[in-house]
Amino acid sequence: MATHGHSDDGTDFAHPLPVWLLLTVFFALVFLTIITVAQSNLNLGSYDIAVVMLIATMKAALVGAFFMHLAYDKPFNVIVFLSSFVFVALFVIITLSDSKLTSPSFEPKFDEPATGELER
Amino acid sequence: MATIDTLSPEPEAHDDHGHDHDHPPWLAHHFDTPEQQFDSGKLGIWLFLVTEILFFSGMFCAYAMFRMLRPEIFEGSSQFLDTKLGAINTGVLLFSSLTMAWAVRCSQTGEHKKLVVMIASTLSCAMVFLGVKTIEYSHKWGMGLLFPGAYFYDENNPHPTTEQLVSQHGFSENTAYFLTHSIYFLCAPFLLLLVGVVIWAIIAKVKKNDFQFAVAKPLVVVCLSFFGGVGLGMILTGSEEHAEGSHVAAAHHDAGEHDHAGAGEATESIAATYTEPTTFNPASDDAAVELLAESDLNTGAKAMLLAQEKQAELASGRVVAPGEDVDMGIERIERGVETKRQAGVFFGIYYCMTGVHAIHILGGIGVLVWLLVRAIRHDFNRQYFGPVDYVGLYWHLVDLIWIYLFPLLYLIR
Numbered sequence: 335m336a337t338h339g340h341s342d343d344g345t346d347f348a349h350p351l352p353v354w355l356l357l358t359v360f361f362a363l364v365f366l367t368i369i370t371v372a373q374s375n376l377n378l379g380s381y382d383i384a385v386v387m388l389i390a391t392m393k394a395a396l397v398g399a400f401f402m403h404l405a406y407d408k409p410f411n412v413i414v415f416l417s418s419f420v421f422v423a424l425f426v427i428i429t430l431s432d433s434k435l436t437s438p439s440f441e442p443k444f445d446e447p448a449t450g451e452l453e454r
Numbered sequence: 455m456a457t458i459d460t461l462s463p464e465p466e467a468h469d470d471h472g473h474d475h476d477h478p479p480w481l482a483h484h485f486d487t488p489e490q491q492f493d494s495g496k497l498g499i500w501l502f503l504v505t506e507i508l509f510f511s512g513m514f515c516a517y518a519m520f521r522m523l524r525p526e527i528f529e530g531s532s533q534f535l536d537t538k539l540g541a542i543n544t545g546v547l548l549f550s551s552l553t554m555a556w557a558v559r560c561s562q563t564g565e566h567k568k569l570v571v572m573i574a575s576t577l578s579c580a581m582v583f584l585g586v587k588t589i590e591y592s593h594k595w596g597m598g599l600l601f602p603g604a605y606f607y608d609e610n611n612p613h614p615t616t617e618q619l620v621s622q623h624g625f626s627e628n629t630a631y632f633l634t635h636s637i638y639f640l641c642a643p644f645l646l647l648l649v650g651v652v653i654w655a656i657i658a659k660v661k662k663n664d665f666q667f668a669v670a671k672p673l674v675v676v677c678l679s680f681f682g683g684v685g686l687g688m689i690l691t692g693s694e695e696h697a698e699g700s701h702v703a704a705a706h707h708d709a710g711e712h713d714h715a716g717a718g719e720a721t722e723s724i725a726a727t728y729t730e731p732t733t734f735n736p737a738s739d740d741a742a743v744e745l746l747a748e749s750d751l752n753t754g755a756k757a758m759l760l761a762q763e764k765q766a767e768l769a770s771g772r773v774v775a776p777g778e779d780v781d782m783g784i785e786r787i788e789r790g791v792e793t794k795r796q797a798g799v800f801f802g803i804y805y806c807m808t809g810v811h812a813i814h815i816l817g818g819i820g821v822l823v824w825l826l827v828r829a830i831r832h833d834f835n836r837q838y839f840g841p842v843d844y845v846g847l848y849w850h851l852v853d854l855i856w857i858y859l860f861p862l863l864y865l866i867r
Contacts, residue, residue: 348562374865
């Protein structure tokens with residue numbers, strides 16, 4: 335763990351990540367990017383958005399765990415970071431369900447070009 | 455290194471210091487140990503990142519809402535985003551994340567030279583990203599793929615000239631000039647920056663100010679990489695530009711003929727259905743129906759015209775009462791659902807999200823330059839690397855947001 339300050343190995347509380355780990359994470363990220371771009375050419379129907387978000391979340395997890403050092407960080411920092419997503423989820427879910435109920439009133443079905451087409 | 459070693463990280467050692475000056479300059483008075491200082495800063499930056507996530511979630515929510523309401527508009531409009539440029543930018547940002555993480559490692563192990571190189575590469579990648587973005591934005595502005603209100607994309611003439619923008623789309627001359635020449639306006643600040651940094655480097659060299667020269671030297675490379683990014687964007691769009699060029703020439707030809715015939719509306723009406731050009735021609739069909747309806751015997755056409763008029767009324771009111779008996783008109787309008795205003799909503803969201811992200815990149819460039827100066831000053835060591843780590847965390851968050859933005863905006867079919 336990076337959090338103990340009493341080590342005598344000369345690194346103190348610093349926890350330098352090995353270069354091979356950084357490079358591995360980078361190439362994994364590039365690989366996942368290629369996969370996302372490639373899958374956009376396949377037709378996965380309604381699973382499309384789920385697959386895209388799954389790959390993006392895998393990339394985010396890699397960046398978070400290694401580049402952002404969360405895998406070695408104090409658990410409290412991890413909790414603080416992850417708790418933000420709980421609130422994001424609340425925000426997005428409640429707003430979406432609300433707009434689903436009220437959408438016709440603020441996103442009109444027909445607009446300008448319709449009038450333009452029928453003016454003559 | 456001597457100053458570091460005099461301070462033991464153990465808290466009890468600190469109790470022996472009776473006075474203020476027995477600690478290294480990088481350790482603030484109110485912290486007992488370097489570790490305590492580091493952990494406090496780290497919690498602080500995590501809290502800041504949480505506010506950033508909540509801030510961006512507002513835009514992601516707007517995206518989710520409009521995509522839920524009008525998925526077809528997102529599919530259609532997304533075709534205008536260049537996946538190649540987006541993918542390259544993703545790679546560039548991922549690489550900058552790698553160099554940033556590596557920079558944190560270098561600051562922890564005390565490799566000062568390498569730290570400067572890593573921070574400078576991160577900065578260069580940020581500039582390449584902005585350069586590619588410049589190509590993307592200026593390309594879209596010239597085509598009129600803008601937020602609602604300014605959106606003027608026209609399939610027949612995707613690259614209108616300044617005069618056409620003024621005469622056909624009602625822009626002021628200055629705005630039209632800006633829209634058609636936006637690439638120069640976007641590059642200008644960076645060109646000024648480059649010139650300024652080069653002059654600064656020369657002055658520092660002449661005055662033999664080694665420190666300032668050491669700072670200016672990597673910054674010249676950083677500024678140059680913006681134009682590297684612009685060039686990269688141009689090369690990547692270049693191959694398509696050729697194909698598009700001939701298409702545009704044909705479109706110009708068509709538009710000219712239409713003008714002679716005095717029927718400019720043809721170009722206007724197509725803007726409504728730009729992704730899926732249908733065989734239906736509103737102009738000629740309507741005229742035919744109107745003609746037929748003039749004869750009292752043709753009751754079918756009369757009913758059709760009535761329905762159309764009714765539809766126009768309803769459409770202008772933007773409310774469709776349930777149970778209205780005008781299904782024929784509605785069907786036709788449903789086909790042309792990708793309207794100017796609605797496509798504009800997609801691009802409004804696109805500019806908002808990528809623009810705020812680009813502002814974060816600019817902010818990141820600012821703090822990275824500060825880090826670069828401090829790294830050249832050898833400010834960081836194995837007990838004091840907090841600033842590098844904090845900026846690194848911010849930079850990774852910006853990368854994280856792009857990881858989600860790229861598939862959500864560019865990769866919709």
